[in-house]
Amino acid sequence: MSYIDIVPIGELDETLLLFLRQSIFQTFKIQSRVRHCRFDLSPVYDPVRNQYNSSGLLLQLISDTPPETLKILGVTELDLFIPIFTFLFGEAQLNGIGALVSTHRLHNQFYGIPENKELLKNRLLKESIHELGHTFGLIHCFALKCVMKSSTYVEEIDQKSINFCRVCEQKIIHW
Amino acid sequence: MNNQGVGILVVDDEFSVRDSLYNWFKTEGYRTDTAENGMEALKKLQENPWDIVLLDIKMPGMDGVELQRHIKKIDNTIVVIMITAYATVDTAVETMKEGAYDYLSKPVDPDKLSILIRNAVSQRRLMAENIQLRQKVEELSLQDEIVGESPQIKKILEMVDTVAKTDATVLIRGESGTGKELVAQAIHGKSNRRYFPIISINCGAFPEGLLESELFGHEKGAFTGAQYKRKGKLEMANGGTIFFDEIGNITTKMQMDLLRVIEAKQFTPLGSNKVVNVDFRIVAATNSDLEKKVSEQDFREDLYYRLNVFSIQIPPLRERTADIALIARHFLEKYARSMNKAVTDISPEAMKMLTEYNWPGNIRELRNTIERALVVVGKKNRIESEDLNLLFLSRANPPGNSLEEMEKAHIQRILEQSDWNISRSAETLKIDRVTLYNKIKKYGLQR
Numbered sequence: 282m283s284y285i286d287i288v289p290i291g292e293l294d295e296t297l298l299l300f301l302r303q304s305i306f307q308t309f310k311i312q313s314r315v316r317h318c319r320f321d322l323s324p325v326y327d328p329v330r331n332q333y334n335s336s337g338l339l340l341q342l343i344s345d346t347p348p349e350t351l352k353i354l355g356v357t358e359l360d361l362f363i364p365i366f367t368f369l370f371g372e373a374q375l376n377g378i379g380a381l382v383s384t385h386r387l388h389n390q391f392y393g394i395p396e397n398k399e400l401l402k403n404r405l406l407k408e409s410i411h412e413l414g415h416t417f418g419l420i421h422c423f424a425l426k427c428v429m430k431s432s433t434y435v436e437e438i439d440q441k442s443i444n445f446c447r448v449c450e451q452k453i454i455h456w
Numbered sequence: 457m458n459n460q461g462v463g464i465l466v467v468d469d470e471f472s473v474r475d476s477l478y479n480w481f482k483t484e485g486y487r488t489d490t491a492e493n494g495m496e497a498l499k500k501l502q503e504n505p506w507d508i509v510l511l512d513i514k515m516p517g518m519d520g521v522e523l524q525r526h527i528k529k530i531d532n533t534i535v536v537i538m539i540t541a542y543a544t545v546d547t548a549v550e551t552m553k554e555g556a557y558d559y560l561s562k563p564v565d566p567d568k569l570s571i572l573i574r575n576a577v578s579q580r581r582l583m584a585e586n587i588q589l590r591q592k593v594e595e596l597s598l599q600d601e602i603v604g605e606s607p608q609i610k611k612i613l614e615m616v617d618t619v620a621k622t623d624a625t626v627l628i629r630g631e632s633g634t635g636k637e638l639v640a641q642a643i644h645g646k647s648n649r650r651y652f653p654i655i656s657i658n659c660g661a662f663p664e665g666l667l668e669s670e671l672f673g674h675e676k677g678a679f680t681g682a683q684y685k686r687k688g689k690l691e692m693a694n695g696g697t698i699f700f701d702e703i704g705n706i707t708t709k710m711q712m713d714l715l716r717v718i719e720a721k722q723f724t725p726l727g728s729n730k731v732v733n734v735d736f737r738i739v740a741a742t743n744s745d746l747e748k749k750v751s752e753q754d755f756r757e758d759l760y761y762r763l764n765v766f767s768i769q770i771p772p773l774r775e776r777t778a779d780i781a782l783i784a785r786h787f788l789e790k791y792a793r794s795m796n797k798a799v800t801d802i803s804p805e806a807m808k809m810l811t812e813y814n815w816p817g818n819i820r821e822l823r824n825t826i827e828r829a830l831v832v833v834g835k836k837n838r839i840e841s842e843d844l845n846l847l848f849l850s851r852a853n854p855p856g857n858s859l860e861e862m863e864k865a866h867i868q869r870i871l872e873q874s875d876w877n878i879s880r881s882a883e884t885l886k887i888d889r890v891t892l893y894n895k896i897k898k899y900g901l902q903r
Binding site: 330336362363364365366367368369372373374375415420421431433434 | 470472473475476477479480482483484485539562563564565566567569570
């Protein structure tokens with residue numbers, strides 16, 4: 282049996298992980314499981330930016346992948362960056378195995394407004410499906426409500442749905 | 457709109473920057489590649505077409521500024537976006553003066569990059585569209601609608617080519633139906649003003665008051681019935697060409713107003729107190745004898761000299777009979793296509809009638825004749841003499857009433873019946889060959 286592994290990086294609320302496990306199965310119709318790994322954060326930490334290099338973390342995430350793992354989704358509270366960008370909500374390997382999402386900038390608190398746990402779960406799910414979608418070969422979609430629509434700020438995540446548009450859905454089915 | 461087909465080349469000596477931008481653009485659906493230095497970038501620019509190049513300013517060897525110059529030489533329409541560290545922002549601004557579209561300071565806000573690339577793609581698409589439209593305009597304006605191979609028409613085409621490139625005022629003269637407007641369009645189409653409109657105005661078609669408002673425009677309420685503000689044709693022609701047809705027919709007051717506009721390139725719309733500045737080229741046409749009108753003081757001399765800077769005289773069709781067959785075939789092809797008819801030819805008899813006719817209505821009359829023939833031709837695949845209208849037949853080369861004119865027409869007819877066999881014609885005419893030669897010479901008869 283093949284799995285989509287959900288791998289927490291650092292401390293994470295267990296209920297969030299459980300919610301992701303169930304929702305990802307519903308979306309991709311592939312069994313998912315939570316798998317714990319050890320990470321060495323020191324080489325990916327940039328003290329000047331006070332952020333973590335997403336690409337470096339992604340490389341650690343996909344090393345030592347069990348043979349039954351189809352895709353890996355890393356989930357973290359850490360603030361991610363890649364050298365050219367100020368921040369990232371997540372990163373994935375197009376047509377690859379690994380995807381990574383950060384909840385850091387999905388919290389309302391980050392923007393100075395009261396926390397909303399349901400909204401956080403919703404945003405995390407959309408970004409997780411989005412990044413996993415890239416590992417299935419999907420590129421950004423122009424359909425307004427499609428989960429594969431690019432989001433560069435949090436309001437854009439709220440505007441799209443958790444679903445694939447018909448075109449993207451067909452691509453996933455025929456993957 | 458999707459990003460497929462849009463090519464982005466990332467040029468940066470830092471692997472992490474190349475790699476992260478490559479991945480970002482791939483997920484956005486762009487065709488992407490990277491280059492580590494200027495030389496590699498130039499190689500990739502020659503191998504494939506690129507729409508956008510993201511270029512690091514500081515690179516070992518050829519830097520981004522120098523590379524941008526090379527890129528602009530290869531293809532001036534490629535959108536170049538500079539990538540810069542904080543310290544090189546001034547340089548980035550400098551590169552924009554040399555044609556860079558914008559610059560990004562590292563690290564980039566993803567949202568900013570996304571918007572910047574989207575705008576750059578739109579700009580690139582607009583540029584491509586603009587180039588296509590310009591090519592279309594070139595094609596349309598260079599379509600040679602002036603048909604003919606006679607020395608007269610070749611000379612006119614040469615004159616059009618010469619004068620089109622200047623901004624000189626042109627006066628086109630010729631009988632009604634000779635194609636004066638076509639010549640005006642050809643001048644405009646070959647001029648540097650071709651991307652702006654050519655506005656035609658038939659001066660003979662408007663009573664004085666109306667011509668004034670047509671030319672200068674008017675404000676709301678300028679006169680009874682002026683319910684809305686309206687732009688005049690002079691303003692509409694701004695940047696392009698204004699074609700005054702039948703210029704000989706304008707009133708004295710209008711001549712004065714027009715002279716003022718031509719000299720000052722500004723005017724005031726009716727009912728307005730604002731002066732409008734305009735820039736246009738003037739092409740005028742007339743079939744009247746302007747010199748006679750000037751001598752009779754019906755046409756202002758100063759306006760005449762203003763208009764008659766470069767004159768093109770179009771000969772009537774009867775003076776270039778060698779072109780008739782060519783023009784007739786041109787109209788046949790044109791109208792057969794538009795009427796969806798499979799008519800491809802004109803019978804020798806019908807063609808003979810066409811070339812013998814004196815065409816008082818010139819090309820316009822020939823065009824109407826062919827168009828009408830195509831309507832009545834039925835299912836035949838060529839125009840026969842009976843398809844040419846009766847009015848046309850009855851008017852074909854009517855000889856004058858004098859004995860000389862009758863004799864000339866008769867000799868011409870007999871010569872053509874015998875296919876210009878002099879002995880046979882002389883026999884039919886019951887005159888000797890020398891006399892026939894003398895008559896041919898006297899009347900200037902030609903085969």
